Amino acid sequence: MVFSSVSFLVFFLPALLVSYYLVPRRFREARNAVLLAFSLAFYACGGVRYLALLILSIAINYLCGLLASDAHRAGVRRAAVVLACVLGLGLLGWFKYAGFFARIVNDLGVAIPIPHIALPIGISFFTFQGLSYVIDVARGDAACQRNPLRVALYVALFPQLVAGPIVRYTTVEREIGARDESLDEFTAGLVRFLFGLAKKMLLANAMGELTDSVYGMPQLSASTAWIGAIAYTFQIYFDFSAYSDMAIGLGRMFGFHFLENFNYPYVSASVTEFWRRWHISLSSWFRDYLYIPLGGSRCGRVRQLRNLAVVWLLTGLWHGASWNFIAWGAWFCVLLIGEKFLYGAALERSPAVLRHVYTMLAVVISWVFFRAPTMSAALAFLRAMCGGGAGWYSADSVYYLREYLPELLICPVACLPVRDALRGMLERRSGRAAEAVLILAPKLLALALLGLSYMKLVSGSFNPFIYFQF
């Protein structure tokens, strides 16, 4: 089930809201139970058979969390972390990578059967989330949770279950036990959710249609290829950040506060900055649980290079079991190494425009690896962007520009912190009118966007979520 669906919006969400808020606030565990039951039902809509996997993952993390608590010796705690990693990553490895590695082995000339395994939705997210809990408990950063239902709720909480953000246990530890649901929080969450829904339905889907059309063309001119590449750059941002907005908003409607997952990544002036602003929950996960334990930047240059290579190989693989994602990770690895050791200082001294152009060029090219179905398709697409396809220009470019002109005009603006700027401007102005606008405008706009989003939802059929495949 996706948030931008009739079944979620019109049936699941109202049923959950009614069931949840009918339980008096003092019965916290009953409210948690309602939320957990609905979260499991939400996940089961992707296939009941995968529910067992989710519950198994929860059980592993719960038991390993108990063993990782400070009630045990250091050796036991370390063993609990190793066990959680082996079992959690083992499940992830089997479901996500078994087929890929079997194909590599076959390509190397060793004939082994290639398993065809359907990827359970959200496995990469809930595996990483569960692992972070066990590691945090073992490190003493979080208290061990002895109530299995609370661990289950933490891992399975539906807003972030299938496409993130990867919520740390420490972020919601207190709120699982005692949170303040209020009209203030509910309204703020609702507005955030509706803005996210609009981003998805009005911008991401339109850019997705354009991207799919371009990537589906047998011959591409450079002009069309660039339009497709830029469209995908917008699509992936609005799609994924919209999901995060909706997750954060829904969380708030039930009293949870998840950390931000995006911070206007396309305003970045370097790739290093981009990765501080893009999918923050994943990059910080790799930083805290892999990069720093490996030695991070506080070691010799060779080890730093190794650490970066390991992190980016795994970041690429986390996104998908294919050479494209490995190439995508390697691309960023090379750029980050370049910025860190070679041209970072020169980049900082160069004009801001140049830095933005460099960053966006790097990002747009990276998304080609991300979007193309195969490595050869990605390379062909990049070749077409350089004029090596069907020439430099074709009439279809004009069509795509004209057909998606409204979205292509709105998308760049929506990538900028316009909302923050407007809010700041209004906050600086004293007076009742400015205050009234600050109070009313977001809510009115959110409701208007709900109308438009619902209109798009029921009248169109293009509605995929990119990050569901991870």
Add this chain to the structure above:
Amino acid sequence: MKKLNRFAQLATVSAFALFLIAAMLLTYRARHKGYSFYENRNLAPRPAYSAGAVLDGTWFSALESYLIDRAAGHNTLARLNARLDIALRRPTVNNVVVEDDLLLAMLPYQAADAAALEARSERMAERLQEIDALVSSCGGQFCHVLVPSHYAYYADRYPAFLNNFAEDTALRRASFRAALERRGVDYVDLWDTFAALGFPSELGSAVDHHYSVYGAYEIYRAVLEHFNERGAGLTVYDAFDDAQIDKPYLGSRMRKLLGAWQSDERLHYFVPRDEIPFTRSDNGHESASTVFAFPAADDEWVTYSFFMGGDIPHTVIDTHRDELPSILIYGDSFTNALESIAYVSFDETHSLDFRYYTDQLTLGEYIEQYRPDYVICVRDYEVLLETGGNGVGVDG
């Protein structure tokens, strides 16, 4: 300001709650709907429960399709969406090219494949040659009628950045005509007729991909004159009254836009001034003696199905004038408006649509059984070389 904030929050949450309740109730109320008039399709059925489908999640995705088809305000919002897209001046809306005064088909950006067209032309001509031979052996005359598709008729109206298939059309016509000529199959290419008239816009339709009754009449006249050039002696009837339906015409393109485009086009039809009584049977059953299906009084629109009542697998119109010859017309829906005129020149007019006329007589058997004096196959350029549907051979 605290009060305003509180009020704004309550109002926002209430509005959202109202939206959810209304959407839920209206969606639930629409659960029995099975057909979408505007989309001209059956709605997704309620998913049948099976343990396997629930386990692998396909039941839930089918449920979403079922719900989205019945979502509250589906048609109204889809029409609003189309209206918004038109207002935003998008060149295409719902796969329809929206010009100021004309709706056209959106065509894919694909280059014409001359070799493939030639091979397909040859294959189709071979089939038609067999049909031609059979009709001749039964004492009749066969003629293949090629009609320009809507996109070909209005090719010059496409914006330069859209594909109008002009190259494909030219290659298709040339290769198919050459193939027919090599095999001695008689044909009429309406391109020549329409070109001589300067492709007047009133022969087509701004909102539908079929010809108007005026275009259908030109096809009728061209075909009969063609037979007459070969000594047929058929009467080209021209004493028709021009009538119109005073309802908006929901043509196929307009239908894709859910009627959101502004048009005052009316559906015209021809009524013979002379009384020509006839009996009619559809699929072997006697039906009303009319070639028009008038919309009910409370219908908002009239559609192209007005002619002949739409695509019917098998129709026979008998004017009981034994002195006149008989004709078999087979083809896609382009034949419907044509048949509503052509029957006046014949004793019996047989109509077959092999897209739906299945599991009964083959074309060959039908010709042998009824031995019509004239057999025409009417196909537009788009499907001209398709071997499915009305591209059947004698055994099809």
